[in-house]
Amino acid sequence: MIRMLIPLLVFVGLIGLLLISLPTAEQRRQVASPLIGREVPNFTLPSLHEPEVSYSTADLRGQPFILNVWGSWCFSCRVEHPYITRLGEEAGIPLVGFNWRDERDDALTWLSRFGDAWTFHMVDEEGRAAIDLGVYGAPETFLIDHRGVIRHKHIGPVDETSFADLMRRIEEMRQEAGA
Amino acid sequence: MIKHAVVSLSAALTLVVTLAAGTLSSPAQAQADERASHPATEEQRQARPVQQGQMGGMITPIEPLPFRNSLEERRFRALVNELRCTVCQNESLAESTAPLARDLRMEVFALLQDDRSDMEIRQFMVDRYGDFVLYRPPLAGHTLLLWFGPILLLLGSLIGAFIVVHKRRQALK
Numbered sequence: 001m002i003r004m005l006i007p008l009l010v011f012v013g014l015i016g017l018l019l020i021s022l023p024t025a026e027q028r029r030q031v032a033s034p035l036i037g038r039e040v041p042n043f044t045l046p047s048l049h050e051p052e053v054s055y056s057t058a059d060l061r062g063q064p065f066i067l068n069v070w071g072s073w074c075f076s077c078r079v080e081h082p083y084i085t086r087l088g089e090e091a092g093i094p095l096v097g098f099n100w101r102d103e104r105d106d107a108l109t110w111l112s113r114f115g116d117a118w119t120f121h122m123v124d125e126e127g128r129a130a131i132d133l134g135v136y137g138a139p140e141t142f143l144i145d146h147r148g149v150i151r152h153k154h155i156g157p158v159d160e161t162s163f164a165d166l167m168r169r170i171e172e173m174r175q176e177a178g179a
Numbered sequence: 180m181i182k183h184a185v186v187s188l189s190a191a192l193t194l195v196v197t198l199a200a201g202t203l204s205s206p207a208q209a210q211a212d213e214r215a216s217h218p219a220t221e222e223q224r225q226a227r228p229v230q231q232g233q234m235g236g237m238i239t240p241i242e243p244l245p246f247r248n249s250l251e252e253r254r255f256r257a258l259v260n261e262l263r264c265t266v267c268q269n270e271s272l273a274e275s276t277a278p279l280a281r282d283l284r285m286e287v288f289a290l291l292q293d294d295r296s297d298m299e300i301r302q303f304m305v306d307r308y309g310d311f312v313l314y315r316p317p318l319a320g321h322t323l324l325l326w327f328g329p330i331l332l333l334l335g336s337l338i339g340a341f342i343v344v345h346k347r348r349q350a351l352k
Contacts (some may be wrong), residue, residue: 034309101278127282134307136265136279 033134033153040067040144041132048099048107049122055096055122057148064173065094066166067142068118069130071102072110074138080157081114084141087163088117091170097121098131100138143169146177195224209321241273242281244288251291258297262304271314 035041044056068084070077088095097118099107104123111121124130133142143152143166152169154162241259246252258271262283264275272287273279283304290300304312316322 034306127279128286129284131286131307134309136308 002087035134035150036153039148039149040150043129043132045122045129046123048123055120061148062146063093064145064177065096066091067096067098067144069098069100069135069138069140071100071138072103072106076157077139080139083158083163085115093170093174094119099123100135101127143173145173241284254297255288255291258300259284263312263314265308265312
């Protein structure tokens with residue numbers, strides 16, 4: 001009697017595995033960044049609004065900041081735009097735009113159409129700095145603390161839940177920087 | 180009689196559920212792929228930069244590159260074949276037409292020109308994208324089950340089979 005239940009038990013086990021793995025499938029697709037907990041790579045890139053001016057990640061040392069990877073070609077960036085605008089207004093720390101593989105004119109048109117709450121934008125036309133950041137799709141949002149350490153990376157558009165999570169982490173970083 | 184019914188019923192159910200899981204996961208996958216946006220390069224808008232590959236006229240997305248010698252070209256091909264395209268996940272850098280894959284191929288080429296070793300180039304990618312970029316994962320504590328799991332399964336089933344055969348032989352005697 002017990003013997004003939006073995007195939008049934010195997011079957012129940014399989015069902016169990018499926019039930020556990022299906023809900024987390026989407027989560028597993030997101031590649032955990034090995035950069036979290038490490039220093040933000042140093043790169044110098046031209047500004048979007050003034051191409052003759054350049055910004056470097058080293059210039060931002062000493063204060064926490066947000067780095068938001070976007071492009072005018074990226075639909076999800078438009079979806080998250082209201083929340084990024086709120087970050088710019090409410091976070092109280094610099095919100096740096098990382099304009100990835102975009103055309104300058106397209107990017108400027110996009111900003112004038114939807115609004116520009118970023119402190120400034122860096123332009124990575126070639127995508128070399130993006131590789132150093134381990135970027136693999138836009139939008140991505142990084143939180144970097146006052147010591148220049150990458151503390152968090154949000155992949156995909158920011159929504160209500162992730163906005164609250166980002167704000168909580170930003171508050172934490174601000175307190176650390178103030179102490 | 181009942182025993183046979185239970186066995187065949189559970190086997191049939193397993194088959195159905197496996198098939199259902201297979202069909203269920205594909206729309207979810209497609210949706211996830213749509214959600215991630217990727218930049219379209221100028222070349223992509225115009226035409227795909229395709230070229231006749233070396234493997235029996237198979238089409239590869241790899242653009243022609245000015246290699247210094249055939250060894251460098253062979254190293255390049257070996258590297259892009261074992262590095263995963265992180266946006267597409269189920270393609271290697273050699274197979275993907277994604278703009279990021281193109282950027283990463285260029286990075287591999289630039290590192291080769293810079294006289295870096297294959298090991299250093301793989302490490303460069305791992306530092307940025309994690310072990311996930313490697314199609315051959317490293318042998319480490321958290322990958323032991325991955326590497327030796329199949330052997331354990333094989334050994335386990337061989338032992339199981341041996342026990343069953345042995346018992347039946349004993350019963351025949």
